[in-house]
Amino acid sequence: MKLSKLLIQHKAEVVKKWFDYAVQSYKADVAQFLKTQGDQFANPVGGALSQNLEPLFNELCGQMNTEALTASVDPIVRIRAVQSFAPSQAVAFIFSLKRVIRTILKKELRNENLLQQLYEFDLKIDVLGLIAFDAFMVCREKIYDLKANEMRNRTLHAFERAKLVKNTSLYSIHAQAAQPITNREGVLSKKK
Amino acid sequence: MAEDLPKAEEFLANIDYKVPDTAWMDTPAEIRKGMYCYASNPKSVEYLGLPNARKWNPLDDDWQLPENWQEIIHNGFKERLERFRSVKVFMDICVRCGACADKCHFYIGTGDPKNMPVLRAELLRSVYRNDFTKIGKLLGRAAGARKMTLDVLKEWWYYLFQCTECRRCSVFCPYGIDTAEITIMGRELLNLIGLNIDWIATPVANCFRTGNHLGIQPHAFKDMLDFFVEDIEEVTGVELEPSFNRKGADILFITPSGDVFADPGTYTCMGYMMLFHYLKEKYGFDITWSTYASEGGNFGFFTSHETMKRLNAKMYAEAKRLGVKWILGGECGHMWRVIHQYMDTMNGPADFLEEPVSPITGTKFENAKSTKMVHIAEFTADLIKHNKLELDPRRNDHLKVTYHDSCNTARGMGMFDEPRYVINNVVNHFYEMPANTIREQTFCCGSGSGLNAGENMELRMAGGLPRANAVRSVHEKHGVNMLACVCAVDRAALPPLMEYWVPEVDVTGLHELVANALIVPGENERTTDLRGEDLPETEDDADE
Ligand code: SF4
Numbered sequence A: 001m002k003l004s005k006l007l008i009q010h011k012a013e014v015v016k017k018w019f020d021y022a023v024q025s026y027k028a029d030v031a032q033f034l035k036t037q038g039d040q041f042a043n044p045v046g047g048a049l050s051q052n053l054e055p056l057f058n059e060l061c062g063q064m065n066t067e068a069l070t071a072s073v074d075p076i077v078r079i080r081a082v083q084s085f086a087p088s089q090a091v092a093f094i095f096s097l098k099r100v101i102r103t104i105l106k107k108e109l110r111n112e113n114l115l116q117q118l119y120e121f122d123l124k125i126d127v128l129g130l131i132a133f134d135a136f137m138v139c140r141e142k143i144y145d146l147k148a149n150e151m152r153n154r155t156l157h158a159f160e161r162a163k164l165v166k167n168t169s170l171y172s173i174h175a176q177a178a179q180p181i182t183n184r185e186g187v188l189s190k191k192k
Numbered sequence B: 001m002a003e004d005l006p007k008a009e010e011f012l013a014n015i016d017y018k019v020p021d022t023a024w025m026d027t028p029a030e031i032r033k034g035m036y037c038y039a040s041n042p043k044s045v046e047y048l049g050l051p052n053a054r055k056w057n058p059l060d061d062d063w064q065l066p067e068n069w070q071e072i073i074h075n076g077f078k079e080r081l082e083r084f085r086s087v088k089v090f091m092d093i094c095v096r097c098g099a100c101a102d103k104c105h106f107y108i109g110t111g112d113p114k115n116m117p118v119l120r121a122e123l124l125r126s127v128y129r130n131d132f133t134k135i136g137k138l139l140g141r142a143a144g145a146r147k148m149t150l151d152v153l154k155e156w157w158y159y160l161f162q163c164t165e166c167r168r169c170s171v172f173c174p175y176g177i178d179t180a181e182i183t184i185m186g187r188e189l190l191n192l193i194g195l196n197i198d199w200i201a202t203p204v205a206n207c208f209r210t211g212n213h214l215g216i217q218p219h220a221f222k223d224m225l226d227f228f229v230e231d232i233e234e235v236t237g238v239e240l241e242p243s244f245n246r247k248g249a250d251i252l253f254i255t256p257s258g259d260v261f262a263d264p265g266t267y268t269c270m271g272y273m274m275l276f277h278y279l280k281e282k283y284g285f286d287i288t289w290s291t292y293a294s295e296g297g298n299f300g301f302f303t304s305h306e307t308m309k310r311l312n313a314k315m316y317a318e319a320k321r322l323g324v325k326w327i328l329g330g331e332c333g334h335m336w337r338v339i340h341q342y343m344d345t346m347n348g349p350a351d352f353l354e355e356p357v358s359p360i361t362g363t364k365f366e367n368a369k370s371t372k373m374v375h376i377a378e379f380t381a382d383l384i385k386h387n388k389l390e391l392d393p394r395r396n397d398h399l400k401v402t403y404h405d406s407c408n409t410a411r412g413m414g415m416f417d418e419p420r421y422v423i424n425n426v427v428n429h430f431y432e433m434p435a436n437t438i439r440e441q442t443f444c445c446g447s448g449s450g451l452n453a454g455e456n457m458e459l460r461m462a463g464g465l466p467r468a469n470a471v472r473s474v475h476e477k478h479g480v481n482m483l484a485c486v487c488a489v490d491r492a493a494l495p496p497l498m499e500y501w502v503p504e505v506d507v508t509g510l511h512e513l514v515a516n517a518l519i520v521p522g523e524n525e526r527t528t529d530l531r532g533e534d535l536p537e538t539e540d541d542a543d544e
């Protein structure tokens, strides 16, 4: 008996349970909403999970292609990176797949031969966990990058040079997207 | 973050990573970094004459409140229940049907149940029941009532600044309960004891003193527009001569200062200038800018009714001083909500102005009869409808455009079709986002109502997720690469939102698109758009 064959046979059940575990990191009424609202525009968080868990599972059962794994894990982790989760909680849903499989294949896994294969499958889940953690860090860095750029824009160097800001601590509301001001340095400094 | 990391034993005790299910009243708010905005600079609070100016930090246990803060809140609540009938009704009539619960972008994006509109309102309603209803006094928690404590106050502050006052929830409420109004009132109460945020208080102070959010002085405002004149000449070969502070002009133009001082609003600003020049050359259009009333935005709206009124009055005072007939307003969101919903009863009617009539088409703007202020999207749509603009939409052929309805122009004033009409006349490739994410059901940018600070980036990205998710769908389906909007906060907030969720999509104002298509008398053949990017080859060029 091959584990991969068994897993494919139970795919629907596994993915569904995996989804349930993943939404347990939210309060019960939120989890309920994430599970039941099927319109992905009304429920982008649930949508990202339901669209990506199955491809992730397929990849785990198949080629373990890094790009494909990243492409499917990123939309989930990108959301969790802005949702007040600790880093561990943000990626914990990956590891819950181990419990899902053990629960669903409880009977079959008494077979020792399968246990050896399960050990190998667990390693793949660990690899996915590492990939998810990298994706998480990329998102967090992006957030800090956005924060830092806004800070830079807030101080409005170009404005200062052009003596346009009276007091740099009184920063702008609307100026946050102000890449322009730095892009336009040439234009701004022309006027002297 | 490190201080609240889970411990090993917690992991082991809870290997399913399940969050505990405590009732909302037993789950005190945990103030998390990235989700809140910094407390206001005491100087700004002082300048505005608002109470309890001091340095304080939301993460500290002690918020340095006045000793009798509970009394102040109670009395303030009482006064407002008498003053605003809507608030009293909203406190009483909610049947907790839950129709609004999953409609808030912050709930959808953060997954925090306290961002359900019904729960946000319950934060205040629970105290209302305790303080002002017999049943609440009698039954207490069994009747959904609770006393105002420091924990409750902190919860108010945390969640009232996680609402952008966008009114999406009200669209779905069978009773029309408008949680935005509850938030507005709640923030007003918080201001009574000095619980403001700096991203609102400092711009308000600047605006009150100098005329705009940045505190930019009149000469510098003019300098910026002069830079734009040079830029426009570079792109078109035409030299513009905008008019400033001119008494006796027909019309006064006021736009959010974000258009003058921050990209991509600056290109929209150039768009206005080119349109006015075109109209002057062709039809003798007579408009002036003010370097004093240099802010259309009104963050007073996010502070208190009184503060909103003070800022709004400045625009009308300037219109009076200059003796213009009416006011044309730039692309903004909350500026229009203030004008449309509040101006008339606050500072109006503006009897000293005339009912706005387009001098070019003769169209009477009936909707602006009392406020005397017309949104430029309506004005331009009317020009196009009457065939008054010569346009070459092919110059926007490198763009695949979708349109984000700003909550304020859409739900706040019912403007859905005018911007779309303009876009359809100036670009060839326009695609709508899914129906449940636009028009009256539009999803907020996630940064409105003064929440577009830097320190709360996580909140902004989570709140903007439903909007970004819809943009991604048209990007993937149709190759959309430009998100158009008619709001200055959108132009500031959407670029980072896109950068995080859909980096292939850029952001533009409506009049940047108009100006790129507008054939200005005497212009050179254009080789770039206003951003200095090369124009696509037109079919004619390709034929040669
Ligand atoms: S939809 Fe209206 S009545 Fe129903 S819970 Fe929400 S606010 Fe209350």
Ligand code: SF4
Binding pocket: B103, B104, B105, B106, B115, B116, B117, B120, B162, B163, B164, B165, B166, B167, B168, B169, B170, B179, B180, B183
């Ligand atoms: S007004 Fe908007 S942000 Fe506030 S609760 Fe309603 S949907 Fe949410």
